[in-house]
Amino acid sequence: MNTSPAVLTARHGDVLVATVQNPPVNALSAEVRRGLLAAVDQAESDPDVRALVLVGAGRGFIAGADIREFGKPPLPPALPEVCKRIEACGKPVVAALHGAALGGGLEVAMAAHYRIALADAKLGLPEVQLGLIPGSGGTQRAPRLMGVEPAIELMLGGRHLGAREAKEAGLLDGIAEGNDAQAAGLAFAADLLRAGVGVRRTRDRAMAQDIDAARAALREIRAATAKKTRGLFSPLKIVEAVEAGLDLPFEEALRNERQLFLQCVDSPQRAGLVHAFFAEREVAKAPETKSAQPRPIASVGVVGGGTMGAGIAVAVLDAGLAVTMVERDEASIARGRANVAKVYDGLVAKGRMTAQAREQVLSRFHGSTSYADLKDTDLVIEAVFEDMEVKKAVFAELDRVCKPGAVLATNTSYLDIDAIAAGTSRPQDVVGLHFFSPANIMKLLEIVVPAKVSADVVATAFALAKKLKKVPVRAGVCDGFIGNRILAKYRQAADYMVEDGASPYEIDEAVRGFGYPMGPFQVSDLAGGDIGWATRKRKAATRDPRARYVQVADRICERGWFGQKTGRGWYLYPEGARTGTPDPEVLAIVDAERERAGVRPRRFGAEEIMRRYLAAMVNEGANVVHERIALRPLDVDVTFLYGYGFPRFRGGPMKYADMVGLDRILADVREFAQEDPLFWQPSPLLVQLGAEGRNFDSLNRAAAD
Known part of the structure; x- marks a missing residue:
């Protein structure tokens, strides 16, 4: 030997x-x-x-x-x-x-x-x-x-x-x-x-x-x-x-x-892809997963049987768990059950699942119109309409019927989870589980940590993500958490460029040229323009009156053009087409809004479009890290790689900023601030790192140590 x-x-x-x-x-x-x-x-x-x-x-x-x-x-x-x-x-x-x-x-x-x-x-x-x-x-x-x-x-x-x-x-x-x-x-x-x-x-x-x-x-x-x-x-x-x-x-x-x-x-792509590889593994190392043991989860409740609720139910069923779905009436629960069955019917039709296996999976699915049927469930995920009062009402019922120690999760995309938790007698059991649509396919799961939640509940959320084969990212509570908060900023930058002279189609083309599968206006049509419209109306009362507000998207939504589901939005979708074509009427709306706002349009090249788009993204990403909404820059990167289509070979927005140089990003933000100092305020973290000659990866390494 x-x-x-x-x-x-x-x-x-x-x-x-x-x-x-x-x-x-x-x-x-x-x-x-x-x-x-x-x-x-x-x-x-x-x-x-x-x-x-x-x-x-x-x-x-x-x-x-x-x-x-x-x-x-x-x-x-x-x-x-x-x-x-x-x-x-x-x-x-x-x-x-x-x-x-x-x-x-x-x-x-x-x-x-x-x-x-x-x-x-x-x-x-x-x-x-x-x-x-x-x-x-x-x-x-x-x-x-x-x-x-x-x-x-x-x-x-x-x-x-x-x-x-x-x-x-x-x-x-x-x-x-x-x-x-x-x-x-x-x-x-x-x-x-x-x-x-x-x-x-x-x-x-x-x-x-x-x-x-x-x-x-x-x-x-x-x-x-x-x-x-x-x-x-x-x-x-x-x-x-x-x-x-x-x-x-x-x-x-x-x-x-x-x-x-x-x-x-030697290729920069290798650096981006290796960073993505490591970052995906690091995001699972949240403080709570080191300090607490997860609670056992054998059964899951889902409140709401729409597209999101059904997708969540499928993800849970695929993990081998039992699911009880609660809806308000028999017709709604029938639709929810049909939404779930439709996914498995598609798999059977494609030969990726046998009819027998479909029946075995669906035998673990139960529909109900009574919250009382959730009394023995280990974890309940609320997936109802994005309205604070509606969600508070749901949580009041869950607080009333669920057993002690049950984890109560909300799938809200934007709302204040601390306020939702405060409406219950057990805020220590309330956590955010922000799935991305379609929930049974998209890998990202934002785990949103409110102030009073117990560490073992957060650990349970991470354990569930692993069981669901999701990539979990820990996020703090703010409007939009990590992903949607940053999205709101770079989408705002895109809207400004539309009013200033770029067409939405030029912006989408530039973003695709950067490596995204879709541009922001295509994404809006896919998700449904009414979702963003509802958010803008919700936030209208608190909007800074000094802030520039572009109304093009509102004019489109006022016509009932919400995207693919209505046959037109920013694009036209004739006869149910999945790929849109540019709409001359949208361009006419843009021209009218420019005239109303007194804007003289100018040309934007693809390079300038991406400079502004990415500067807004990185700057807000730095704010999210600075405020500890994200623990590390790599949490921002993973969020955008798995939830927002950021090209993986570029590593994520923060890794991209490191590769091109934070000095260049900061210089762009300061240049654009000469036009609009309120919107283009340099992040304190970006300024600090620039002054110290450091980059975002130095923060990732410090967190790992």
Whole structure:
């Protein structure tokens, strides 16, 4: 037996087993890489060893790169060197997989001569999600094992294959029964030795049986990828690396892959995507989750069966929990039940769910017109109309009927949750759970923490988010919390630009060009213009009389044009179309409002549109952090990545500001303040960081410490 800090080797008869031990996920640290090289050397130098088995300790094989090494100078040996050494071994090498074999972990497995897996194995090359390509032979070995098209699909999609699918794709030689990967690897190696089978190197396989057909397929994939991943850097590099493998000798193709990999490492997109990766993991670390244990949740109530309530119910049902939905009358509960069933009917129609599975899920759904049916429920989520008096009435009923210790949550998008909690006898049990529509699909969940809520209730909300497979962000109480408060500011900046001369269609086009899937006026039409209109009317009495107010959106709503659901809003949607077309009548309304306001319109280019749009966003984001509505800048980033369509490759608005420079953002805010000093007030935090030569990431690091 020999040991290294992260790889343990032990003889089992004439087979050497090398076990990766780098908890929690056996990431490919420098110590692991050194240990793997040493294991191959040991196997080759020992005449009594006839085969080598690679296996991972704990819950998986190797889950990929060691994220602790991200952004640091590379430590030898490099993973390509390790993979080449494994493949060059003169004795059979078997990779015995269980759990995660992802990224570099799968590249190690593909460099082995044979691969066996337990049924729980998950295989994938998800580097594209970090703005990278597989850089240790993945773009060359995967096509040789799977075929060019399936391999590219795996790399571009970033998804994980289960063991059975991986076996059918050609990545695995077999699937073993049981739950002992080492035993499976030893049994497979013994079979090889009995059969007298030697090494079988992936590099010796042909990249494609029909090179011309592969080239034609790659041309189509390249065109589709360019369209689908518009603005992204690494996806086309994957195609380029695979394509080179059709022409170059294997070693040259590996060198080309490495050059392309390093180009991706140097891309700003990689910095944005890596930040998004880390930030998503950090947001779950709220103070309350460290100080308190969550309450048990086995059943959930939902008050309200509209679009949002039904979406929440589906999300909870999908998590395996029982749901009781309460509505005001039988007709309303029937609509709510139909809204829930419609989601599962769609899955059945698409072949993604069996009719039997649909019935099993819906058996956990119960509708009622009586609050009394929530008396034993562990957690209740209110999802009724966005009106304070309506919500207070609901919470009065919940306070009356729910058992002690039940968590009472509101799905309000804007309203004061402290005021809602104050209307109950148990403010310690009241929390905000702000879902985003459609609630069963959108991953963001703002967990809004009122002043008197207990820490264990907040911890329960985070535990529920995990169960629902949501990305939770802790938010403080203010109008709109994190996301909608910032949205109100940059939407206001967009409205100002419309009145000053930009058309809503030019603004939407500029925002899409930045990387958003939709512009703000398209989003308004999708959500329903009446929602924003109701908010503006609610806040009219408290609006600063000195503040500029653009009335274009009000004029559109006064005509009953609320967007897609009414067939027109900012855009026209003829015959139920999902994609709108510009509306000349909207432009006429804009012209009339400019004339009424005495504005002489001027031209706006896409660059200026985005400067103003993002300056408003970042400045208000800084205010949200300064006021502790968001704990850290990364909480703002995650909110906008998962709830508002901010392009992931830019990392979020605060990371984007760091990348372009806070001095530039602050200079823009100050320049625009010369036109409107009331709206464009520089955030105190932005000013402070600029004076100190620091950025938002310094605050993230300080919070982590």
